[in-house]
Amino acid sequence: MAEKEVRLRRLKTASDIARFMADYYYELDEATKSRKRKIAWCTSVGPAEILKSMGFLTYFPETHSALIGTRKLAADFIPSANAIGYSPEVCSYLTSDIGAYVLGETPLAKAFPGIERIPGADVFVYNTNQCRDVQDWFSWYSEKFGAPLLGVETHRNVGKVTPAHVASIASQLENMIEPLERIAGQKFDIDELRNVVELSRQCSVLWEKCLATAAAVPAPLTFFDATTLMGPAVVGRGQQEVLGLYERLLEELSERIERGEGATGERERFRIYWEGMPVWGRLSMHAKLFSGLGAVVIASTYCSSWIFNALDPAAPFESMAKAYLELFIVRSEEYKERYIREKLAFFKCDGIVYHDAKTCPNNSNCRYGMVQRIESKTSIPALVINGDLNDMRLISDEQTRTNVEAFVEQLEEQ
Amino acid sequence: MNPVYAGVDVGSSRTKVALLDEKKGLLGYAVRKSGVDFSATALEGLKESLEMAGRTQADIARAVSTGYGRANVAFAADTKTEIGCHARGCFYYFPxxxxxxxxxxxxxxxxxxxxxxxxxxxxxxxxxxxxxxxxxxxxxxxxxxxxxxxxxxxxxxxxxxxxxxxxxxxxxxxxxxxxxxxxxxxxxxxxxxxxxxxxxxxxxxxxxxxxxxxxxxxxxxxxxxxxxxxxxxxxxxGRHPQLTGAIGAALYALEDPRGAGKESRRG
Known part of the structure; x- marks a missing residue:
């Protein structure tokens, strides 16, 4: 039997977002070459607001790794990181990125003509809220580049976020100011930080609204779209121009809802929630696989990771600390279970797919009985697929296909 | 002549074919090494099972394929996963x-x-x-x-x-x-x-x-x-544990319980 042709619908704003991302990398490249602006490397949910308020351009290596993933280059790079002591078992963002550096390669060179290398660095700033791996990752580069390393050591397994939690993170953020002033060569300005925090808050509000449009039936947005549309929320939060992008995206998604138009050209028979990391090297394949079966993956925890409801310019340090602590990834199992159940209800989901990413234990929420607990309480069928975020050697496409097809058959029988 | 319903389970190791009549009786079957040409093996298995049943390919009303090579069976009208077919085949014998x-x-x-x-x-x-x-x-x-x-x-x-x-x-x-x-x-x-x-x-x-x-x-x-x-x-x-997936596929062919029309209960 011939494979079915699956139609995906591209959002017009996606082109504007792609242009924003290109400009972002060109600006970093220009600063690397001219040395006219200082560059701070920052983890994806690191204190970008502080860095931007102090005039740093911010570079997020996790986005570089995701680009390696989408371009299916990770398997070429990872062995070089393994050979210098980074196990194939640790984060494949780390190993593919460091491996690329060891080999003198970057997908930026092909994606953006004129760029030959990754951005330079004046400082490395991490927050371990994502995982411990980011600290190891930045440590390696810090030594390589001879630039200082600063970081926030977060709390994990947080149930209720208490004032004590917030105070400890806020003080770590405040302690960064003095070394950052020295590196930036300029004084910290609290009003500028308030301004950036406010812009970041507005970005978060808009991004949350965009994601929430997927509650409409049919959903105007898929998880697979959102993984690339979220780029500006990751790298550009705290910047004015990002707000216009998400205002236009929200408008376009609202128009789809008014027209009753779904995210794909296929009929939305089942609504699926995605829990865990995307499989970057299979985004398009997975989008077509699910859509072709009439099962649209409409929402995820992952894309909601850049929603920071707590941000408040009146209390910038405390609110940043709170926002970063309220993140799903650092919370307790009880909180995570409640969160996922709320999302399943809000997005009116028929099924949930958990991605058990081999090298990302921190973002694989199916290893401690969560699947069974949520399934027994909600009666919403669940599927676990084995894979990885970047290392496609850990993927069996045929197993994934059979699992997903069988899962949709199961939904049909409900 | 009464119609025949075919189920073909192209597994990674063996290809199994089962033929059922309208009353779900097993008319013929075959088990062959899948080899490297799934399409040819499926066809050979079909011929062998038709011979056992004393029927011809023209008698086949509908065929459904399953297993790893399910997409390679040219004469199948539909595919189902091996999970669905094993479920269907088992439930028929153990309801x-x-x-x-x-x-x-x-x-x-x-x-x-x-x-x-x-x-x-x-x-x-x-x-x-x-x-x-x-x-x-x-x-x-x-x-x-x-x-x-x-x-x-x-x-x-x-x-x-x-x-x-x-x-x-x-x-x-x-x-x-x-x-x-x-x-x-x-x-x-x-x-x-x-x-x-x-x-x-x-x-x-x-x-x-x-x-x-x-x-x-x-x-x-x-x-x-x-x-x-x-x-x-x-x-x-069951009597034919190796044929369970193929029998399930043949039951799908007979009962045609495709999911078409099934919709989200929540959306």
């Missing part, structure tokens, strides 16, 4: 709430059905081949045995060897170590069977009624007896 254990050439499945035959969940083994037919083939090769010899040998064991490793390669090393230490072949073979059972039982919990299917069970019925001992209760096995 009650059951847990199905299928041991295939390349993967294992645990499928749970409710009293109406609806799937309530399923698990497949990970990419690793531990506990599958491929594992048994590798171990037989290490022991210089034909795969057909394993069952009878395992039954002779009086002092089973325990293999500790998850990994097929590491298990092979353990087998070599046991040979070197003078362990009896039959005790090692029973240990290999025990390893297969353990890999499966750790995949999921089991409900009260358990059905076992697949080529490994068909060729090594002692694995069923050992599993019974392990879980402490009788296991149901």
């Amino acid at each position: 009650e709430a059951i847990t199905i254990i299928d041991i295939g050439g390349q993967d294992n499945k645990i499928i749970k059905l409710d009293g109406q035959g609806r799937r309530t969940g399923f698990k497949m083994n990970r990419k690793c081949a531990a506990g599958t037919g491929a594992f048994l083939e590798e171990m037989a090769s290490r022991l210089d045995l034909a795969i057909e010899e394993l069952d009878a040998l395992a039954r002779q064991s009086a002092d089973m060897v325990r293999l500790g490793s998850f990994c097929t390669v590491f298990s092979a090393t353990e087998v070599l170590e046991n040979i070197r230490n003078g362990k009896k072949i039959e005790d090692i073979v029973k240990g290999v069977f025990f390893s297969v059972i353990n890999r499966i039982l750790e995949m999921d919990s089991l409900s009260e009624k358990v059905v076992m299917t697949g080529g490994v069970v068909a060729n090594n019925p002692y694995i069923v007896a050992m599993t019974e001992e392990q879980i402490g209760r009788k296991i149901l096995v």
Whole structure:
């Protein structure tokens, strides 16, 4: 039997977002070459607001790794990181990125003509809220580049976020100011930080609204779209121009809802929630696989990771600390279970797919009985697929296909 | 002439064909090595089963394919996953709430059905081949045995060897170590069977009624007896455990219960 042709619908704003991302990398490249602006490397949910308020351009290596993933280059790079002591078992963002550096390669060179290398660095700033791996990752580069390393050591397994939690993170953020002033060569300005925090808050509000449009039936947005549309929320939060992008995206998604138009050209028979990391090297394949079966993956925890409801310019340090602590990834199992159940209800989901990413234990929420607990309480069928975020050697496409097809058959029988 | 419904299960190791009549009676069947040309093997299997049934290809009203090579069967009108087909095939013979254990050439499945035959969940083994037919083939090769010899040998064991490793390669090393230490072949073979059972039982919990299917069970019925001992209760096995997926596919062809029209209950 011939494979079915699956139609995906591209959002017009996606082109504007792609242009924003290109400009972002060109600006970093220009600063690397001219040395006219200082560059701070920052983890994806690191204190970008502080860095931007102090005039740093911010570079997020996790986005570089995701680009390696989408371009299916990770398997070429990872062995070089393994050979210098980074196990194939640790984060494949780390190993593919460091491996690329060891080999003198970057997908930026092909994606953006004129760029030959990754951005330079004046400082490395991490927050371990994502995982411990980011600290190891930045440590390696810090030594390589001879630039200082600063970081926030977060709390994990947080149930209720208490004032004590917030105070400890806020003080770590405040302690960064003095070394950052020295590196930036300029004084910290609290009003500028308030301004950036406010812009970041507005970005978060808009991004949350965009994601929430997927509650409409049919959903105007898929998880697979959102993984690339979220780029500006990751790298550009705290910047004015990002707000216009998400205002236009929200408008376009609202128009789809008014027209009753779904995210794909296929009929939305089942609504699926995605829990865990995307499989970057299979985004398009997975989008077509699910859509072709009439099962649209409409929402995820992952894309909601850049929603920071707590941000408040009146209390910038405390609110940043709170926002970063309220993140799903650092919370307790009880909180995570409640969160996922709320999302399943809000997005009116028929099924949930958990991605058990081999090298990302921190973002694989199916290893401690969560699947069974949520399934027994909600009666919403669940599927676990084995894979990885970047290392496609850990993927069996045929197993994934059979699992997903069988899962949709199961939904049909409900 | 009454119509014939064909189910074709193109597995990683064997291709199975089952032909049913309108009353779901098994008219003919075939089991062949899948080889490298799935399409040709499926067609040869179809011809063989038609010969057994005394029918021709023109009598086939509808065919459904399943298994890894399901997309390669040109004469099939539709495809279904092997999970769906094993469920359908088992429920036909055992129409009650059951847990199905299928041991295939390349993967294992645990499928749970409710009293109406609806799937309530399923698990497949990970990419690793531990506990599958491929594992048994590798171990037989290490022991210089034909795969057909394993069952009878395992039954002779009086002092089973325990293999500790998850990994097929590491298990092979353990087998070599046991040979070197003078362990009896039959005790090692029973240990290999025990390893297969353990890999499966750790995949999921089991409900009260358990059905076992697949080529490994068909060729090594002692694995069923050992599993019974392990879980402490009788296991149901159909007359043609290796054909279960093909029969399920033929039942789909006959009953055409496609999901078309089924919609989200929540949306």
